Amino acid sequence: MSLEAALRYHQSMQSTVGNTRQTTGHPSGFRTYDSRLEPIAAKVFAQERLSADDGLALYASRDVLAVGWLANHVRERMHGDVTYFNVNRHINPTNVCVAACKLCAFGRKKGDAGSYTMALDEAWATAASGYTEAVTEFHIVGGLHPDLPLEFFLDLVRGLKERFPKVHIKAFTMVEIAFLAKRAKLTIKQTLEKLRDAGVDSMPGGGAEIFTHRVRSIICDHKIDGEEWLETARLAHKMGFRSNATMLYGHIEYDEDRVDHLLKLRALQDETGGFQTFIPLAFHPENTPLDHLPVTTGLTDIRQIAVSRLLLDNFAHIKAYWQMLTPKIAQIALRFGADDLDGTVIEEKIYHDAGATTPQGMTRKELCRLITEAGRVPVERDTLYHAVTRTEDSFTVAV
Numbered sequence: 001m002s003l004e005a006a007l008r009y010h011q012s013m014q015s016t017v018g019n020t021r022q023t024t025g026h027p028s029g030f031r032t033y034d035s036r037l038e039p040i041a042a043k044v045f046a047q048e049r050l051s052a053d054d055g056l057a058l059y060a061s062r063d064v065l066a067v068g069w070l071a072n073h074v075r076e077r078m079h080g081d082v083t084y085f086n087v088n089r090h091i092n093p094t095n096v097c098v099a100a101c102k103l104c105a106f107g108r109k110k111g112d113a114g115s116y117t118m119a120l121d122e123a124w125a126t127a128a129s130g131y132t133e134a135v136t137e138f139h140i141v142g143g144l145h146p147d148l149p150l151e152f153f154l155d156l157v158r159g160l161k162e163r164f165p166k167v168h169i170k171a172f173t174m175v176e177i178a179f180l181a182k183r184a185k186l187t188i189k190q191t192l193e194k195l196r197d198a199g200v201d202s203m204p205g206g207g208a209e210i211f212t213h214r215v216r217s218i219i220c221d222h223k224i225d226g227e228e229w230l231e232t233a234r235l236a237h238k239m240g241f242r243s244n245a246t247m248l249y250g251h252i253e254y255d256e257d258r259v260d261h262l263l264k265l266r267a268l269q270d271e272t273g274g275f276q277t278f279i280p281l282a283f284h285p286e287n288t289p290l291d292h293l294p295v296t297t298g299l300t301d302i303r304q305i306a307v308s309r310l311l312l313d314n315f316a317h318i319k320a321y322w323q324m325l326t327p328k329i330a331q332i333a334l335r336f337g338a339d340d341l342d343g344t345v346i347e348e349k350i351y352h353d354a355g356a357t358t359p360q361g362m363t364r365k366e367l368c369r370l371i372t373e374a375g376r377v378p379v380e381r382d383t384l385y386h387a388v389t390r391t392e393d394s395f396t397v398a399v
């Protein structure tokens with residue numbers, strides 16, 4: 001369904017007699033047995049910004065259905081039933097990494113068993129092998145390789161643009177960009193300029209993890225710190241790049257760390273407006289040095305989606321990344337604040353090295369079924385949230 005058709009459908013549903021959903025005013029359907037949620041609900045209905053204390057109350061509340069109700073209210077106010085997905089392909093050019101983040105099951109030291117680095121031809125062939133469903137996006141992230149120069153990554157991107165000129169290239173986390181800049185002895189801005197000239201269109205949101213120093217010094221002490229991540233994103237946005245933002249939850253962080261993380265992203269978004277989507281990432285401990293920690297539960301996952309939707313009032317989209325959450329939880333999340341399911345992905349490596357048991361890819365048809373069965377309206381998007389219209393053998397993007 002096109003975006004216009006989906007929005008028309010949403011409007012017609014809003015005006016249907018007997019439809020109790022309201023998009024303005026004080027909705028009558030809200031009920032909670034947690035009195036601390038009442039003033040938060042009043043703010044949500046008045047479209048007022050929530051505070052750090054509100055965020056902590058949302059995390060602490062036992063009435064997770066009421067928290068989800070509020071998040072769903074905001075989600076429907078913003079998007080109606082529209083739920084986005086895209087047709088993308090992941091490319092992880094190398095898993096060799098100088099950092100040894102305790103959160104990670106993907107990175108390997110050079111020469112270790114299981115380490116790999118794609119030659120350029122191999123990376124381009126990998127891109128082509130997932131092209132059969134007419135992907136609109138390549139999502140490219142990898143390890144911090146000690147030897148690969150910036151020029152290798154510029155060639156990689158140039159080669160992809162030559163071969164697949166219509167495909168949007170969303171490449172390199174803020175952590176990778178800062179690392180490449182340091183290796184090339186360039187400023188972040190100079191590095192971003194080179195990436196832009198080579199054909200990078202936007203950035204993914206990875207590497208943010210949790211910004212607070214206490215947590216970061218334990219789970220990823222060799223990475224750039226939280227302030228550097230935010231500063232790199234700030235520079236990218238000021239140069240006109242759009243990016244996503246993530247948060248890795250479910251390890252050693254407290255609710256205070258999560259709230260701090262979300263509010264720092266919200267503050268930067270106020271400043272730049274450059275973030276498109278927030279993606280809460282559930283920690284997968286298997287095959288990491290933190291494998292003694294339990295995996296997140298379904299309630300933790302859907303609460304995280306809901307709190308994100310409520311605190312990040314200036315983010316257009318909240319993504320339920322089905323690869324990490326499982327398709328079943330991601331589908332439920334579409335009723336708890338999420339409006340995006342990510343994409344077909346094709347060959348996800350990073351979370352599968354950490355024990356994810358989800359499929360490594362999904363077809364457009366399967367994604368649409370998940371969304372439709374959740375009572376939502378699937379809309380295929382490109383990376384920048386333009387609706388994609390397909391015919392048998394081609395697609396066009398509404399701009």
Ligand code: SF4
Pocket residue numbers: 097098099100101103104105106107142143144175220223
């Ligand atoms: S999380 Fe990223 S930076 Fe850290 S070890 Fe893994 S690949 Fe390297």
